Amino acid sequence: MARPQTEAPLHSYLLTFMKNQNRTSAARRLAPLVLLPLSSLALAQQHAHTHGLLALDVAVDAQSITLTMEAPLDNFLGFERAPRTDAERKSVAAMVQQLNAADKLFVTDPRAECRLGKVTLASGVLGLGGEDKPAAATPEAPAKGAKAQDAHADIDVSIVFNCAKAPLARQIDVRMFDAFAHLRKIDAQVATDQGQFKRTLNKATPVLRWGR
Ligand SMILES: [Zn+2]
Numbered sequence: 001m002a003r004p005q006t007e008a009p010l011h012s013y014l015l016t017f018m019k020n021q022n023r024t025s026a027a028r029r030l031a032p033l034v035l036l037p038l039s040s041l042a043l044a045q046q047h048a049h050t051h052g053l054l055a056l057d058v059a060v061d062a063q064s065i066t067l068t069m070e071a072p073l074d075n076f077l078g079f080e081r082a083p084r085t086d087a088e089r090k091s092v093a094a095m096v097q098q099l100n101a102a103d104k105l106f107v108t109d110p111r112a113e114c115r116l117g118k119v120t121l122a123s124g125v126l127g128l129g130g131e132d133k134p135a136a137a138t139p140e141a142p143a144k145g146a147k148a149q150d151a152h153a154d155i156d157v158s159i160v161f162n163c164a165k166a167p168l169a170r171q172i173d174v175r176m177f178d179a180f181a182h183l184r185k186i187d188a189q190v191a192t193d194q195g196q197f198k199r200t201l202n203k204a205t206p207v208l209r210w211g212r
Contacts (some may be wrong), residue, residue, distance in 0.1 A: 129156075
């Protein structure tokens with residue numbers, strides 16, 4: 001059966017795109033960094049918006065550990081809209097500061113010898129990270145137009161640790177419950193070369209462990 005005509009331009013576009021991708025080694029090295037958080041994000045988005053709950057995906061690669069999380073803004077702020085008062089603006093600033101200092105919130109296994117790399121925050125209602133991360137900002141878009149009182153809004157966070165021996169990691173000490181009082185439960189999913197692990201964390205059991 002003949003392929004529909006409309007597919008041809010897309011096909012040739014993809015070929016051109018792939019050729020361009022291969023032209024520079026820099027682009028090739030960048031590709032896993034770009035693709036990984038997005039695929040993790042897709043997993044996180046299967047979770048419902050439940051106050052107190054945070055969906056965390058952890059991907060352990062050869063030289064990095066990438067944490068991707070999606071959570072109701074309420075978990076961090078106690079509200080889910082743009083700040084209206086000085087006190088609320090201070091809360092947002094404090095949250096951004098805390099999340100950017102992610103190595104205080106997520107203490108990686110010392111065996112993996114990690115250092116905090118890039119932290120990316122995206123939340124449409126707060127105007128965070130909308131432009132350079134369109135895929136992450138899209139789910140927040142309806143909240144902007146909706147009545148602010150009733151709307152729910154999330155924040156997406158991506159944290160990259162650069163590690164000398166990432167595959168040796170077997171745990172992350174999660175200190176989010178001390179930092180954010182509204183947070184009650186973390187549904188975590190860990191992807192490593194040892195397999196996939198699902199864990200539930202709370203204030204009483206805050207250490208994420210996996211593997212042997
Ligand atoms: Zn909500």
